[in-house]
Amino acid sequence: MSEATAPQTGQPGATPSGAAGDPPNDVGLTIASLRAEQVLDSRGWPTVSVALTLDDGSVHEASAPAGASTGAFEAVESRDEGEEFSGRGVLKAVAGIEGEIAARLTDRRWDGIRALDDALRDLDGTPNLARLGANAVVAVSMAASRAFAHVSGVALYEWIAAQTGAQPLMPVPHFNVLNGGAHAANDLDFQEFMIAPLGLVSEEQAVRAGSEIYHALQSAVRDEFHTAGLGDEGGFAPPIANPVQALDLLVAAIEAAGYTTDQVKIALDPAANGFSLGDGNYQVGGRRLDRRELVDYYDGLLGDYPIWSIEDGFAEDDFEGWQLMFDRVGSSTQLVGDDLYVTDAARIREGAEKHYSNAALIKVNQIGTVSQTFDAIAAARENDMACMVSHRSGETIDAFIADLVVGTGVGQIKSGAPARGERVAKYNRLMSIERRQPQLQYGLH
Numbered sequence: 001m002s003e004a005t006a007p008q009t010g011q012p013g014a015t016p017s018g019a020a021g022d023p024p025n026d027v028g029l030t031i032a033s034l035r036a037e038q039v040l041d042s043r044g045w046p047t048v049s050v051a052l053t054l055d056d057g058s059v060h061e062a063s064a065p066a067g068a069s070t071g072a073f074e075a076v077e078s079r080d081e082g083e084e085f086s087g088r089g090v091l092k093a094v095a096g097i098e099g100e101i102a103a104r105l106t107d108r109r110w111d112g113i114r115a116l117d118d119a120l121r122d123l124d125g126t127p128n129l130a131r132l133g134a135n136a137v138v139a140v141s142m143a144a145s146r147a148f149a150h151v152s153g154v155a156l157y158e159w160i161a162a163q164t165g166a167q168p169l170m171p172v173p174h175f176n177v178l179n180g181g182a183h184a185a186n187d188l189d190f191q192e193f194m195i196a197p198l199g200l201v202s203e204e205q206a207v208r209a210g211s212e213i214y215h216a217l218q219s220a221v222r223d224e225f226h227t228a229g230l231g232d233e234g235g236f237a238p239p240i241a242n243p244v245q246a247l248d249l250l251v252a253a254i255e256a257a258g259y260t261t262d263q264v265k266i267a268l269d270p271a272a273n274g275f276s277l278g279d280g281n282y283q284v285g286g287r288r289l290d291r292r293e294l295v296d297y298y299d300g301l302l303g304d305y306p307i308w309s310i311e312d313g314f315a316e317d318d319f320e321g322w323q324l325m326f327d328r329v330g331s332s333t334q335l336v337g338d339d340l341y342v343t344d345a346a347r348i349r350e351g352a353e354k355h356y357s358n359a360a361l362i363k364v365n366q367i368g369t370v371s372q373t374f375d376a377i378a379a380a381r382e383n384d385m386a387c388m389v390s391h392r393s394g395e396t397i398d399a400f401i402a403d404l405v406v407g408t409g410v411g412q413i414k415s416g417a418p419a420r421g422e423r424v425a426k427y428n429r430l431m432s433i434e435r436r437q438p439q440l441q442y443g444l445h
C-alpha cells in the first residue's frame with residue numbers, strides 16, 4: 001500500500017525517533033525487489049510508479065509528479081519519444097528501474113538515504129539525470145525514504161525531521177484557486193493566484209477556509225462567466241486576461257466566505273518564463289513592459305491588494321530583474337525562486353549571495369533525489385531564506401510532499417486547489433498528521 005492510500009509506513013502517531021536537532025538515526029535496510037509501472041498522472045499523461053519491497057516483506061510505493069512550466073535547469077525526465085502517448089510514454093524509465101537500478105540497489109545493505117541517492121546519481125552518470133530519467137530516480141528515492149521510515153519505526157515526516165534536524169511544523173497551505181499561464185486555456189498571463197490563510201491557527205481551519213473561499217469563488221465565476229472550468233491545478237480558469245480582474249475576484253471571494261484579508265492573504269506565481277520576451281522584456285495583459293516597468297507593475301499590485309508572496313516574478317535568466325525587485329520590495333514581500341533555483345543548493349546559495357530573492361520553492365523532482373532536496377532546504381535556511389514545498393502541475397495521489405513539509409518544518413506548502421483528488425491527497429494528509437499530533441504548531445515559523 002502506498003502512503004497516499006494507507007495510513008503510514010511505521011506506526012501512525014508513533015513516538016518520534018528523536019527530538020529536533022538529534023543526529024539522524026538511520027537504521028539500515030535491504031531491498032529485496034524493485035518493480036515499476038507506467039501509470040497516468042492528473043493530466044492523463046504517463047508517469048512512473050515504483051514499488052520497493054524490503055527483505056522483511058514490506059512494500060513501499062511512490063510515484064513521480066511532472067511539471068508543465070519546467071525550468072531550463074531542472075533534472076530531466078525520461079520520455080520514450082515514440083508513437084504512444086504523443087511521445088510521452090515512460091516505458092524506458094520503467095525498464096531502467098527494473099533493470100539497471102534494481103541490479104544496483106537490491107540484495108545489499110543501505111545505511112541511509114544519502115548513500116542510496118548517491119548510488120542512483122552515480123549510476124545515471126549525467127549531471128541532470130538525463131540518462132535514467134529524473135522521473136525514474138525521484139520515484140525510487142521517495143519510495144526508499146518511506147522504506148527508511150518504516151525500518152526506523154516512525155512516520156515519514158518524523159523520519160524526515162530526524163534526517164534534517166528540523167522541528168516539525170504544520171504549514172500554511174497556499175491554495176491555487178485561479179489558474180492561467182501554461183496551466184489553463186485562458187489568456188491570463190500569470191500562472192497561479194493562491195490564497196494563503198496566514199492568520200488562522202490550525203491546518204484544519206486553514207483547509208476549511210480554502211474550501212469555503214474556493215466555493216465562494218466558484219459561485220462568482222459561474223455567475224459572471226457562466227463556466228466553472230478548471231485549470232491543471234484544480235483552480236478556476238475563467239476567460240479573463242488581466243491579473244487585476246483575477247485579484248478582484250479573489251478579494252471578493254475571501255470576503256464573501258466571511259474571512260478578512262488579514263486572515264487570508266494572496267500569493268502569486270506569475271511564472272514569468274511564460275510571458276518573457278527575452279532581454280528583460282515581458283508581455284503582461286497585452287502590454288509590453290521592460291524589467292523596470294514590471295517591478296513598478298508588481299509594486300502597484302502590492303499596494304492595491306493583500307499580496308504577501310510573489311514567485312518567479314522574473315524569468316529564470318533575468319537576474320537583473322530579480323535584483324531590482326528584491327531591492328524594491330524584498331524587505332516586506334516574500335520573493336520565491338522556482339525556475340530560478342530548481343531546488344539546487346548551489347543555485348540557492350548564489351541567489352542569497354547576489355540578492356535575487358528571500359525564498360526558494362522546493363520540488364523534489366526538480367533536483368531528482370530526496371537527500372538533495374534536504375540539501376536545498378539546508379542551503380536556504382543557512383542563508384535565512386524561507387522555503388515553500390511544492391507539488392507539480394501533473395500529480396498523482398502520492399502525498400510525499402505533505403510529510404516533507406511537516407518534517408522539514410519550513411511552514412509553507414502549495415498543492416493546488418482544495419479540490420481534485422491529486423491535490424487534496426496532500427491537504428488531507430496534512431490534516432491527518434495534525435489530528436494525530438495536535439501539539440504541532442501551525443504557521444510559517
Ligand code: 2PG
Nearest residue numbers: 067068069070391392393
Ligand atoms: C510551478 C509549478 C507548480 P509546474 O510553476 O510552480 O505549481 O508548475 O509543475 O507546471 O512547473
Ligand code: MG
Nearest residue numbers: 269271312338
Ligand atoms: Mg512556479
